Amino acid sequence: MDISKSVMVFIEHNGEKIAEVSLELISEATKLAQKLNVSVTAVAMGYNIQSDLEMLGHYGCKKVYYLNDKRLKHFSSIPYAKNVCDVVGRFKPQIVLFGATVMGRDIAPRVASQLKCGLTADCTELKIGEHQMGKKLYKDTLLQIRPAFGGNIIATIVSPESVPSMATVREGVMKLGVADHSKAVKIEKLSCKLPDEDFMTEVLDIIREEKSVDLKGAQIIVSAGMGASDEQALGLVKYLASTLGGVVGGSRPVVDSGVLAKDHQVGQTGVTVRPNLYIACGISGQIQHRAGMSDAKRIVAINSDPNAPIFSIAHYGIVGDVNNIIPKMIKAYKEKV
Numbered sequence: 001m002d003i004s005k006s007v008m009v010f011i012e013h014n015g016e017k018i019a020e021v022s023l024e025l026i027s028e029a030t031k032l033a034q035k036l037n038v039s040v041t042a043v044a045m046g047y048n049i050q051s052d053l054e055m056l057g058h059y060g061c062k063k064v065y066y067l068n069d070k071r072l073k074h075f076s077s078i079p080y081a082k083n084v085c086d087v088v089g090r091f092k093p094q095i096v097l098f099g100a101t102v103m104g105r106d107i108a109p110r111v112a113s114q115l116k117c118g119l120t121a122d123c124t125e126l127k128i129g130e131h132q133m134g135k136k137l138y139k140d141t142l143l144q145i146r147p148a149f150g151g152n153i154i155a156t157i158v159s160p161e162s163v164p165s166m167a168t169v170r171e172g173v174m175k176l177g178v179a180d181h182s183k184a185v186k187i188e189k190l191s192c193k194l195p196d197e198d199f200m201t202e203v204l205d206i207i208r209e210e211k212s213v214d215l216k217g218a219q220i221i222v223s224a225g226m227g228a229s230d231e232q233a234l235g236l237v238k239y240l241a242s243t244l245g246g247v248v249g250g251s252r253p254v255v256d257s258g259v260l261a262k263d264h265q266v267g268q269t270g271v272t273v274r275p276n277l278y279i280a281c282g283i284s285g286q287i288q289h290r291a292g293m294s295d296a297k298r299i300v301a302i303n304s305d306p307n308a309p310i311f312s313i314a315h316y317g318i319v320g321d322v323n324n325i326i327p328k329m330i331k332a333y334k335e336k337v
């Protein structure tokens with residue numbers, strides 16, 4: 001293994017815990033690093049978060065560069081971006097991954113523009129492969145895959161001429177690996193040499209808004225599309241979800257119309273879910289919706305249009321009106337339990 005090279009992950013910590021997307025990215029980085037025969041490293045910053053960083057080792061991270069400084073306790077764009085630039089400049093990873101979160105979306109473009117390297121936002125898949133440009137063949141290049149042009153094509157984006165290749169990935173898109181508690185990470189402390197003038201904001205108070213639903217952790221999701229968005233049909237969707245012990249999801253137009261909160265949105269620009277059971281009610285199944293739920297173990301689709309695209313990925317398809325079908329499902333379920 002070439003330990004001078006690495007796949008690096010930016011670790012997001014909210015002062016209480018490491019963001020799940022960072023652990024998912026460490027898991028993904030481990031797969032990429034195996035293909036490249038390099039190690040997984042991470043860059044983290046904050047104040048007194050060292051003990052939380054230990055868990056990075058359980059997911060395959062070999063070394064974390066950690067900047068511990070009271071001034072880094074709360075996220076601030078410029079100092080965080082400058083520190084990442086410094087660490088990347090010093091330790092020269094081949095690939096750097098960020099969560100496509102508020103924090104990641106803020107600093108990744110700053111780092112990319114400072115280091116003059118490519119950055120692909122919202123990747124849905126990452127691979128190592130070859131890329132031919134004219135007569136030149138680039139081997140072991142990061143293939144950054146994501147929907148483009150409104151989801152009409154799946155684009156593979158490469159930036160082989162600039163190092164590192166950088167990408168952001170939304171939470172839930174990459175699978176969290178199984179934690180191996182026998183594996184440890186080496187924590188290398190670095191000092192933050194930034195002057196106080198770089199810290200231009202002062203955080204006075206933090207108010208966290210709790211999510212209205214935990215879609216990502218749910219094992220049963222009953223989702224409403226535009227075909228189940230009126231008061232009666234949505235009421236049935238909610239009743240079916242509560243009967244089955246599940247939660248309510250929705251397509252983007254349903255969320256955009258305001259009848260469900262944003263936390264309920266499944267899809268490319270919503271949450272990526274992998275429940276045991278996903279019931280799509282009045283959802284056409286456009287690519288942007290499927291991107292967020294096609295990995296569900298069992299998909300049941302109810303749609304009045306027999307040609308709706310959702311049926312192409314459904315394990316069980318029911319052609320009919322949600323207002324007729326859902327009450328029958330609830331009745332059948334109640335008779336069984």
Ligand SMILES: Cc1cc2nc3c(=O)[nH]c(=O)nc-3n(C[C@H](O)[C@H](O)[C@H](O)COP(=O)(O)OP(=O)(O)OC[C@H]3O[C@@H](n4cnc5c(N)ncnc54)[C@H](O)[C@@H]3O)c2cc1C
Nearest residue numbers: 225226227251252267268269270282283284288289304322
């Ligand atoms: C960049 C981008 C990102 C996007 N991100 C997302 C995303 O994250 N999530 C997402 O969901 N969408 C997303 N979209 C929107 C996506 O393209 C679709 O427009 C959307 O998924 C359609 O939602 P829908 O299936 O609820 O509505 P529609 O496409 O209008 O489908 C409604 C369906 O309901 C059926 N129906 C109607 N009445 C009934 C009834 N009584 N009983 C049974 N069936 C009935 C119809 O036959 C139809 O198939 C995105 C689009 C873009 C361009």
